[in-house]
Structure formats: C-alpha cells, structure tokens
Amino acid sequence: MDNVIRRRTPGARMLRAGLYALLMVMALVYLLPLVVMLLTSLKPLEEIRAGGLLSLPDSLTFAAWLKAWGSACTGTRCEGLSGYFMNSVSIVVPAVAISTLMGALNGYALTKWRFRGANLCFALLLFGCFIPFQVVLMPMAQTLGWLGLASSTSGLVLVHVVYGIAFTTLFFRNYYVSIPDEMIAAAKLDGAGFFRIFWRILLPISGPIITVSVIWQFTQIWNDFLFGVAFAGFGSQPVTVALNNLVNTSTGVKEYNVDMAGALIAALPTLVVYVVAGKYFVRGLTAGSVKG
Structure with a gap:
C-alpha cells in the first residue's frame, strides 16, 4: 500500500x-x-x-484621484464624487439595516411561528427575487409619488428595502429551518413571547447569516445604477450615477486617468467588503445547510 x-x-x-x-x-x-x-x-x-x-x-x-474626489465635472457640477459618495453611504446604511432586520423577522415567523398560508407567503416573497428591476420602475415611481418620497434619499432607501426583503427573507428562512424547534418550544414554555425569543435566542446565533445578508445587500445597493438614475433627485444621486456622468462628460479634454480613478473610488467599498469578509459570506451560506 x-x-x-x-x-x-x-x-x-x-x-x-x-x-x-x-x-x-x-x-x-x-x-x-x-x-x-x-x-x-x-x-x-x-x-x-x-x-x-x-x-x-x-x-x-495621485492628482487624478484628488480631482475625481473633489473637483471633477459630473455634468454641470464640478464638485467631484465626494458628495455623491456620501449620498450612497446615506442610502446603503439604513437600507441594509432595515432590510436585514425585516428579513430576519420574516424568516423567524415563517419557520418558528408558522401560520396558515405561510408557504404561500414565502412563495410570493421568493417570486420577488426573480422580478426584473425594469418591471417595478413604473409602479414604484407611482408609489413614491403617493408617499411624497419622489427624488429623495428616503425614497431610494424605501425602494432598496422593498426589493431586498425577498432576498433577506430567503436567507434567514433557510438558516432558521436548521435550528431545532425544541429550542423555541422550551422558550415558549418558560413564558417567552415572539420578540423576546427573537432578540434573546435567535438573533444572537444568527451571526453567519447576518453577515451574508449585509454583504449581499450592501453590494447590490452600492452598485445599483438603475434605481439611482430613475428615482434620485439632483441632490440625492448615488455615486454610480455620478460616475456615469463623469465618464460621459463631453466638455474639455478627455481625462482617462480621472475616469479610472473615479471608477476605483466608486468600486472601493465593495472591493474592501469582499476582501475582508468574502470568506464569511461563503461560510454563512453553508451554515444552515445541515439541520440539527
């Protein structure tokens, strides 16, 4: 041998x-x-x-980086990408937090507090994962108009939360299925209610899938262009829209170094997230694959 x-x-x-x-x-x-x-x-x-x-x-x-950040022209404005970068931050942070929390609550309710029609509800949410962005542009624009959130940062946050709930619910539902029902039953016998079980038992052991949800939502929202160009106002445009305006500006000399620096600035957050937390994304996806 x-x-x-x-x-x-x-x-x-x-x-x-x-x-x-x-x-x-x-x-x-x-x-x-x-x-x-x-x-x-x-x-x-x-x-x-x-x-x-x-x-x-x-x-x-590094002159091109400094110009792309602080003084490059994005259409009629020559203020660089810095303001738009902060617009993206103000959109991403609340949208990721809200959609992750709501996905966790949905996944918890669909697995540990099952109700009549739970499977149908989950199927409808799952269907939302496959709806193309272009299909929801018109109804979403009408909804934002009715709510008075058109062309605002709050409106973009709402759009990304609504579109992201389907994915986060799917992540958390598949993760919570692997958690023994006996744990929840024991907590109910001790008098714990819906939210107490969620905050004290499930959420503390949800680190892997929270990481998956945060990375997924952060990447999707930060890199989004369609919703940003369709629903953002002049002062609430994300960095992806500003980058498009920077690259397509036709006035003056074409500065390829500034364009490349601007593209790297816009991509830097997602690159950092995947370099730092990419391995946790894979671990989180497989964490709930085995029940028990």
Whole structure:
C-alpha cells in the first residue's frame, strides 16, 4: 500500500502544481482590467497618451484621484464624487439595516411561528427575487409619488428595502429551518413571547447569516445604477450615477486617468467588503445547510 502511494505521489504533485498554475493564470486574466485601471489612474495624462496600458508610471501621481474626489465635472457640477459618495453611504446604511432586520423577522415567523398560508407567503416573497428591476420602475415611481418620497434619499432607501426583503427573507428562512424547534418550544414554555425569543435566542446565533445578508445587500445597493438614475433627485444621486456622468462628460479634454480613478473610488467599498469578509459570506451560506 505504501509503495502504491509513493508511486502516485509525484503525479499527484504535478497535477496539483498544474492546477495551481492554471488558477493563477485565470486570476491574473481576471484581475488585468483592475490593474490597468489602477496604473492608468496613477499616471499623468501626457504619459497615458504616449505609453502603453500596462506600462508602469514614470512619475507616480495621485492628482487624478484628488480631482475625481473633489473637483471633477459630473455634468454641470464640478464638485467631484465626494458628495455623491456620501449620498450612497446615506442610502446603503439604513437600507441594509432595515432590510436585514425585516428579513430576519420574516424568516423567524415563517419557520418558528408558522401560520396558515405561510408557504404561500414565502412563495410570493421568493417570486420577488426573480422580478426584473425594469418591471417595478413604473409602479414604484407611482408609489413614491403617493408617499411624497419622489427624488429623495428616503425614497431610494424605501425602494432598496422593498426589493431586498425577498432576498433577506430567503436567507434567514433557510438558516432558521436548521435550528431545532425544541429550542423555541422550551422558550415558549418558560413564558417567552415572539420578540423576546427573537432578540434573546435567535438573533444572537444568527451571526453567519447576518453577515451574508449585509454583504449581499450592501453590494447590490452600492452598485445599483438603475434605481439611482430613475428615482434620485439632483441632490440625492448615488455615486454610480455620478460616475456615469463623469465618464460621459463631453466638455474639455478627455481625462482617462480621472475616469479610472473615479471608477476605483466608486468600486472601493465593495472591493474592501469582499476582501475582508468574502470568506464569511461563503461560510454563512453553508451554515444552515445541515439541520440539527
């Protein structure tokens, strides 16, 4: 048996080395656009016109980043992306918090406090995950108008909460199914009610799926362009809309380094989230896959 293992070891090592080499090549190909964007954003405009895309900067400069942040023109305004960046923050934070909390409550009610029609209710919520953004534009615009929230940050928060509840409910419902019903029954016998069981028992053990919900919602809301351009007012546009206006501005000289710096600024939060918490996203998705 030992001889067989020894004979197979060199081939297995070569296969593993070849697999790693292939993965590294694919990773480099995948990251190449990001590298090009970063190198371009660190070059002066004259060097970009004279050199290649993958050439290292001869003179490293962050002037394009500073201009993209504070003084680049996004249409008729030349105030950079800083204000729009903060608009996105003011939209993302409450929308993620509210949709995650409501998804947790929905998942809890659908699994541990089952009622007549619970399966139908969950099926309808699940159906909401597959509705294209374009389908809800008109009814959502009418609803925001009736509520007096059109062209406001609050209106965008409401839009993202409504559209995100279906996903967060799905996450939490599938996670709570794996939690033993006996735990909830014991708490009921001790006199705990609906919200006390939720806050004291379920929520403290929901860390993995909360992480999944927060990462998912943060990424979806931060990267959204359609809802932002459709429902935002002049002073409440998110950074994705401002980036589109920056890149498509036709006045003056086309500054590719500023465009690339602006794109990296807009993408930086989601990149940081996935680099820091990406492994927790995968762990959270599989945390509720086994019941008991």
